[in-house]
Amino acid sequence: MIELTPLNLLGEAIVVAILVVPALSAAVLALLPGYRLSARLNVAAAFVNFAMAMVLFAARPTPGPYLLVDDLNVSLIVLTTFVAFTTSAFSASYIAHELEIGRLTPTYLRFYHAMYQMLMFAMNLALVANNIGLMWVAIELATLTTVLMVGIYRTHEALEAAWKYFILGSVGIALALFGTILVYLAARPIMGQGLDAMAWNRMLQAAHGFDPVLLNLAFVFLLLGYGTKVGLAPLHAWLPDAHAEGPTPISAVLSGLLLNVALYAVLRFKMLLAANADALAPGPLMVAMGLVSTIFAAFMLYRRRDIKRMFAYSSIEHMGIITFAFGMGGALANFAGLLHMTMHSLTKSAIFFAVGHISQVKGTQKIADIRGLTESHPVLGWGLVLGVVAIAGMPPLGIFMSEFLIVSSTFARAPGLALLLVLGLLIGFGALMLRLQGVAFGPPAGGRAPVEASYVPMFAHLALVATAGIYLPDPLVRWFQHVAALLGG
Amino acid sequence: MTRGLAFDISHLLAGGMVLLSFALLYQDRMSGLLRAYALHALVLSTSVAWQAYIQDAPHLYVTATIALAFKAIVIPVALHRIVMRLGIHRTIETVVGVGPTILFGLGLVGLSVAVILPVTAESDALAREDLAFALSVVLLGLLMMITRRNAVSQIVGFMSLENGLVLAATGAKGMPLVVEISVAFSILIAFIVIGIVLFRIRERFDTVDIHALDSFRGERR
Numbered sequence: 206m207i208e209l210t211p212l213n214l215l216g217e218a219i220v221v222a223i224l225v226v227p228a229l230s231a232a233v234l235a236l237l238p239g240y241r242l243s244a245r246l247n248v249a250a251a252f253v254n255f256a257m258a259m260v261l262f263a264a265r266p267t268p269g270p271y272l273l274v275d276d277l278n279v280s281l282i283v284l285t286t287f288v289a290f291t292t293s294a295f296s297a298s299y300i301a302h303e304l305e306i307g308r309l310t311p312t313y314l315r316f317y318h319a320m321y322q323m324l325m326f327a328m329n330l331a332l333v334a335n336n337i338g339l340m341w342v343a344i345e346l347a348t349l350t351t352v353l354m355v356g357i358y359r360t361h362e363a364l365e366a367a368w369k370y371f372i373l374g375s376v377g378i379a380l381a382l383f384g385t386i387l388v389y390l391a392a393r394p395i396m397g398q399g400l401d402a403m404a405w406n407r408m409l410q411a412a413h414g415f416d417p418v419l420l421n422l423a424f425v426f427l428l429l430g431y432g433t434k435v436g437l438a439p440l441h442a443w444l445p446d447a448h449a450e451g452p453t454p455i456s457a458v459l460s461g462l463l464l465n466v467a468l469y470a471v472l473r474f475k476m477l478l479a480a481n482a483d484a485l486a487p488g489p490l491m492v493a494m495g496l497v498s499t500i501f502a503a504f505m506l507y508r509r510r511d512i513k514r515m516f517a518y519s520s521i522e523h524m525g526i527i528t529f530a531f532g533m534g535g536a537l538a539n540f541a542g543l544l545h546m547t548m549h550s551l552t553k554s555a556i557f558f559a560v561g562h563i564s565q566v567k568g569t570q571k572i573a574d575i576r577g578l579t580e581s582h583p584v585l586g587w588g589l590v591l592g593v594v595a596i597a598g599m600p601p602l603g604i605f606m607s608e609f610l611i612v613s614s615t616f617a618r619a620p621g622l623a624l625l626l627v628l629g630l631l632i633g634f635g636a637l638m639l640r641l642q643g644v645a646f647g648p649p650a651g652g653r654a655p656v657e658a659s660y661v662p663m664f665a666h667l668a669l670v671a672t673a674g675i676y677l678p679d680p681l682v683r684w685f686q687h688v689a690a691l692l693g694g
Numbered sequence: 695m696t697r698g699l700a701f702d703i704s705h706l707l708a709g710g711m712v713l714l715s716f717a718l719l720y721q722d723r724m725s726g727l728l729r730a731y732a733l734h735a736l737v738l739s740t741s742v743a744w745q746a747y748i749q750d751a752p753h754l755y756v757t758a759t760i761a762l763a764f765k766a767i768v769i770p771v772a773l774h775r776i777v778m779r780l781g782i783h784r785t786i787e788t789v790v791g792v793g794p795t796i797l798f799g800l801g802l803v804g805l806s807v808a809v810i811l812p813v814t815a816e817s818d819a820l821a822r823e824d825l826a827f828a829l830s831v832v833l834l835g836l837l838m839m840i841t842r843r844n845a846v847s848q849i850v851g852f853m854s855l856e857n858g859l860v861l862a863a864t865g866a867k868g869m870p871l872v873v874e875i876s877v878a879f880s881i882l883i884a885f886i887v888i889g890i891v892l893f894r895i896r897e898r899f900d901t902v903d904i905h906a907l908d909s910f911r912g913e914r915r
Contacts, residue, residue, distance in 0.1 A: 338871040372848065376836060379855055382875070383832060386862050389869050390821060398868025418813045 216266035219257050220274055223286070223329050226254055231322035240304060240311060243318045244297035250322060251293040254329070255286040270400040273335030276688050281469055282332050284547055288461045288554050289325050291662040295558045296321070296454035298658035302565050303452070313357055317452070324350045324458065331466050336403045340470055341378070341385050344434065347463055348374040355451035366446035373443040377433025381470075384426030388474070391419035405473055409480055417483035424487055427474045428494070434467035436521045437528060438498040448517035449570070453561030456513055460520040461554035465546055468524065472531060472692065479534075479693045491532030492622065498525030499629040506636035511570050512560055515640060516553065519596060522633050523549045529626060530611045531692065533618065539689035541610035544677075548603035548670055549596075555666035556592040559585060562658050567651035572640060577649030585656055588663050590645050595670050597637040598630060603673035700748045701823075707741035708827035708861060712803060715834035718854055719799055720792045724777045724846065728770045731850050735765035738857045745864045754864055756873050761860065765853065777846055787843045795841050802833040824865030831858030 230250035237243045261279050266272065274282075300317070303309045309317070324347055331343035352374065356367030389402055395414045396402040412420075433440040448456040475487045502522035509515035527549065530542030562585055563578065564570045578586030595602040600609075608630060615623035714734040721727040739761035746754030788795070806829035811822060835855025839848050860876040863869055 336871065338869075338875055342871075342875060368845075372839065372852070375852055376839070376855075379832065379836075379852075379859055382859050383829070383862060386859075386866050386869065387825075390825070390866050393866070393868065400870045402868075403870055422809065422813050 212264040213267050216261060216264035216274065219260050219264060220266050220272050220333055223254055223257050223261075223282070224326060224333070226250060226257070227322045227326035227329065231319045231326065234322055235315060235319035237315065237318075238311070240300065240314045240318075243315065244300065247318050247321060248290070248293045248297055251286070251290040251325065254325065255283075255290040258283045258286040268335055268404075268406050270404050271336050271339055272333050273404075273406055274333055275406070275691075276684075277472070277691055278332045278469065280543070280547075280684065280688065281465065282329065284550055285328055285332065285462050285466070286325075288550055288666075289328075289458065291665060292454050292457050292461070292554060292558075293321065294659065295457070295561065295662045296452075299452070299454055299561050299565070302657070308358060309452075317354065317357060320350045320354050321454075321458075324354070324463075328462060328466050332469065335405050336400065337385050337388060337405055337408075337473075338403050340405075340473075341382055344381070344431070344467060344470060345378050347466065348378060348434065351447070351451075351455065351459060351463065354455045355447045357452060358450065360450070362446075363450040366443075366450035370443040370447045373433060373440065377430045377440065379430070380426050380433070381430025384423045384430055384474075387419055387423035387426065388477070391415040391423060405477075408477060412477050412480035413482060415477075415481055415484075417481055417485075420478055420481055421485045424474055424478050424485070425490075428471060428487075428490055431467045431470045432494060432528075435464050435471065435524050435528065436498075437494045437525065438501045438521065441498065441502075441521050444521060445514045445517040448520070449511050449514040453513070453557055453564065456517070457554040457557035457561075460517070460557065461550040464520060464524050465550060468527060468531075468546070471528075475531070476692065488532045488534050491528050493532075495525045495527070495529030495532055496622065496625055496629070498522065499529065499626065500525075500632070503629045503633035503636065506633055507639075509640070510572055512564070512572050512575065512644070513557075513570055515572065516556055516560065516596075519633065519637065520549075520553055522629070523553070523596070526608065526611065526626070526630075533611075533615055533622075534693065535614065535618075536686065536689050537614040538611060539692040540685050541607045541614060543685050543688060544673075545604065545607035545611065548607055548673060551666045552592060552595045552602075552604060552670050555663045555670070556589070556596060558663040558666075559589040559592055562656050563589065565658075566654050566656055569651065572644060574651050575644050576651065577647045578645050580646075581649035581651075581653050582656060584660060586645050588660065588667065590641065591667050591671075592663075593637055593641045593645075595667065595674075597634045601671075601674045603670040606674050606677075704741065704744055704748065704865075705823055705827075707737055707744060708824050708865075710737045711741065711857065711861060712827050712830045712834070715831050715838075715854055715858075716796065716799060718850065719795055719834065719838055719841075722788075722792070724844075725774065727847060727850055728774050728777070731854060732766050732770040734854055734857060735761055735770075738861060739766060741861060742864045749867055751868070753873050757860065757864065757876050761857075765857070769853070773846060773850070788841055789843060790841050795837065799834050799837055802837060803830040806830045806833055821865055821867065825862055828858045828862035828865060831855070831861060834858075 227250060234243050234246060261274055261282060265274050300309065300314060304314065327343050327347035327350060331340055331347060334340035334343055352367050352371045355370055356363050392402040392408050392415060395411050396407065401407045436444040448459060478484045478487045499522050502518045502525060505518045506515060509518060527542050527545050530538045530545060563575060566582060567575050578589060595604055598605050598608045612623055612627055615626060711734060714730060714737060717730045718727060718734065721730055739758045742754055742761060743758035746752060746758060807826045810826040810829055832855050835851050835858055838851030842848050842851060863872045863876055
């Protein structure tokens with residue numbers, strides 16, 4: 206039994222608070238009229254959440270049957286609350302414009318803000334859940350809130366996107382629940398009935414005695430189920446539509462955060478399997494799915510005509526790379542995977558911030574109609590160029606570093622796989638550069654209205670990504686190394 | 695009571711659900727489909743109540759009651775009214791013919807038995823066979839969602855799939871949070887599906903045929 210210290214107690218209060226604050230804010234925002242106030246409140250709530258999440262680094266709660274904060278999830282909680290905070294700031298300026306042009310009504314905005322906080326609640330709950338049933342419930346809730354937000358514009362396209370997302374998401378979530386039940390069945394003979402047999406930290410200690418065949422079967426269901434939410438091919442079909450048709454802040458949160466949360470769930474179960482010597486190695490399955498997603502998405506990048514849809518495919522590509530890295534396992538690949546997860550979140554949400562502003566000033570999302578941005582809107586245009594250069598993996602930015610680490614660590618162990626991955630990366634790189642040229646350079650086309658929005662969220666993210674590429678602070682490196690070791694082979 | 699009888703009854707009920715899943719697959723009329731679904735939920739409710747009795751787990755009675763009241767009565771009635779109001783009660787368009795669908799369904803049942811039985815050789819007989827039945831119901835629900843074009847029948851497919859999950863969860867003896875997971879989410883999903891998706895689709899398209907939505911592929915605008 207661990208002794209309770211004041212820090213433990215503080216940690217416990219914080220863990221509860223990062224769940225209660227968004228839930229309460231959602232309730233308040235659902236009732237508040239007036240979008241200016243609710244947009245500000247949304248930002249404030251997101252900031253409070255981020256500040257509290259930072260405290261979790263220092264103050265840890267004692268793991269209980271329902272909630273758990275350990276080294277793996279604390280960095281993700283901080284990342285999630287940070288991006289949620291910057292996105293809420295971006296969203297405040299974005300929705301003002303949407304209201305002006307009449308794409309959203311004040312009633313829908315109220316709903317939008319409430320759902321935004323509900324999504325924060327669901328993602329925080331999924332990250333801190335120790336009970337695998339609770340984690341499933343949280344991810345299901347996150348799916349439902351995003352389904353509603355994707356359909357919020359109520360056009361043909363938005364409704365079809367929401368419907369597709371709902372159907373595929375529910376199928377995924379159903380498969381994941383079946384996998385969760387199988388994990389419980391595997392744990393029950395060892396742990397006995399009740400809450401312990403669903404508490405992840407307890408299961409990890411006893412996983413060596415679980416029935417390996419049941420665990421294998423469970424992992425297949427979990428990988429397919431949560432993999433649908435990660436957007437891994439061939440279960441990705443919902444992702445481009447949902448990104449393209451929903452409000453842009455939601456695309457940023459989907460790509461930057463929700464995909465990570467689903468992948469985090471897969472990682473938890475991978476660790477359970479790794480703790481059981483007789484179970485199948487989960488790595489090769491993840492490597493295969495990751496590689497297929499990367500190469501497939503890289504090819505798909507070429508024929509995109511909608512700018513948000515193109516970056517959605519780029520998200521599939523990067524989630525594939527991250528899944529590949531964790532599938533390879535080992536200290537270096539895990540480290541690179543964690544770094545890539547962080548860098549991709551920051552870069553992709555920055556790109557979506559830029560794209561949101563661009564589609565507002567140009568009045569279109571069609572790539573063909575957006576030209577010469579660096580001339581018509583220099584700051585925005587160069588921001589997008591920087592973001593795309595970063596996401597394509599050019600040195601010296603952060604994503605280059607993580608991709609380099611993934612590729613070089615793979616070359617040492619499986620040169621064939623590394624070649625395939627490099628092929629996927631290069632194909633994706635080519636597509637992004639090709640499209641970037643048209644969008645950013647040449648004679649400008651489309652609207653020239655000035656941008657009435659803050660660039661701070663976008664450039665804050667890009668600055669972090671650029672800094673990380675050149676210099677990673679020592680404590681951060683040690684932290685990631687430690688977590689990478691936890692994740693194991 | 696002997697263990698044998700307890701097993702036989704729970705297997706009978708779970709097997710009944712698989713059979714009703716097949717009945718859902720070959721319905722070609724909306725009202726028949728909804729009636730078959732109500733029966734599906736009724737059998738689920740009986741099965742959960744039986745599990746509550748033999749496992750001595752009174753909280754499962756809550757799940758059973760809600761399955762009975764909500765899934766077997768409220769939802770079918772509500773869907774029936776929607777279907778009547780939209781005037782789509784006559785026929786259901788299928789993507790694949792009934793014959794091949796049923797054959798494929800048989801294959802799926804065979805698959806789930808082949809997958810589950812060897813895997814769970816060491817657990818108790820109750821769990822393993824219930825689990826095989828439950829997986830069959832889940833897969834048949836998926837099959838139904840794939841082979842139907844109509845939004846209402848896709849929802850029915852999803853709800854039958856959900857029934858399969860509840861069957862699996864209640865069959866896993868002593869699993870915590872079953873009531874919370876099964877009840878809260880089946881209500882929430884049904885609420886959202888009926889209240890919002892259907893409502894919005896009708897408002898915008900005057901049809902609930904998903905085929906009408908397929909005109910959009912996102913790339914040709």
